[in-house]
Amino acid sequence: MHPRTLLCERCGYVLDGLDIDAPAAACPECGTAIFASLPERRPGTPWQRSPGFVGWCGATWRALRSPGAMFRGASVRAADRVLLLINTLLGAGLIAGGIALALVDLFPLPMGRPYLQTDPRSLPIALWLFFPLWVLLLALSEVERRGVVFFSRRRRWRVTLDIGMMAVAHAGVGWIIGGLLFAILARWPDTRWLLGGTSDVALWNLMFDAHLPIAPFAGWLVGLMVFEVLVYVAVRRCRFANMPRGKNGSGA
Ligand SMILES: [Zn+2]
Numbered sequence: 480m481h482p483r484t485l486l487c488e489r490c491g492y493v494l495d496g497l498d499i500d501a502p503a504a505a506c507p508e509c510g511t512a513i514f515a516s517l518p519e520r521r522p523g524t525p526w527q528r529s530p531g532f533v534g535w536c537g538a539t540w541r542a543l544r545s546p547g548a549m550f551r552g553a554s555v556r557a558a559d560r561v562l563l564l565i566n567t568l569l570g571a572g573l574i575a576g577g578i579a580l581a582l583v584d585l586f587p588l589p590m591g592r593p594y595l596q597t598d599p600r601s602l603p604i605a606l607w608l609f610f611p612l613w614v615l616l617l618a619l620s621e622v623e624r625r626g627v628v629f630f631s632r633r634r635r636w637r638v639t640l641d642i643g644m645m646a647v648a649h650a651g652v653g654w655i656i657g658g659l660l661f662a663i664l665a666r667w668p669d670t671r672w673l674l675g676g677t678s679d680v681a682l683w684n685l686m687f688d689a690h691l692p693i694a695p696f697a698g699w700l701v702g703l704m705v706f707e708v709l710v711y712v713a714v715r716r717c718r719f720a721n722m723p724r725g726k727n728g729s730g731a
Pocket residue numbers: 487488489490491492506507508509510511
């Protein structure tokens with residue numbers, strides 16, 4: 480299926496060649512109004528419209544608040560690589576910080592310091608961990624991107640690598656949530672106030688008293704699930720998405 484063929488967004492029927500400018504034109508297959516499938520109906524996500532801090536905040540908020548609506552309006556052609564770099568960077572940084580602080584906590588300096596966060600070893604450890612973790616998150620995202628393109632083809636959806644990039648970049652919020660949960664749980668003795676007191680957190684305390692690093696990884700898995708769900712929503716909402724046409728119709 481050619482990436483520029485106009486398809487019905489709902490059912491994938493080929494609309495090229497139909498009189499799409501007729502006022503009441505509808506898909507012959509499912510009856511959806513043709514104007515609903517035009518690329519103009521995809522103005523872009525907040526990030527695609529303004530790739531910067533404000534756009535990042537908007538895309539992050541909407542990915543968590545109303546992902547279906549956001550991806551229904553996502554533009555297909557925009558390159559979202561930078562958004563993926565930012566989200567994986569934050570996700571990897573949080574994990575690296577969490578591990579580094581937990582490690583220096585396990586092996587305290589002989590001259591114990593009052594606050595472990597000021598341990599001079601934690602920053603170099605975090606930096607050494609950060610780059611492999613960043614590469615790992617980018618690799619996982621790339622595998623996911625190729626995977627959704629592959630499976631979409633088998634389902635006869637038209638999900639291009641560009642749509643795959645849009646999906647994993649915006650779903651990268653999940654990497655941040657995973658990193659955040661990992662860091663919070665890796666530093667549980669310092670962060671347990673987040674759950675308001677210590678009485679109802681006996682299970683978490685047990686895990687840490689037993690030195691089982693289960694909780695941070697369980698937290699990270701929650702973020703992975705968020706990532707997977709958002710990718711799925713994005714792909715569902717863009718499975719027959721149409722690219723913007725060039726102004727002169729050439730598709731340039
Ligand atoms: Zn249709």
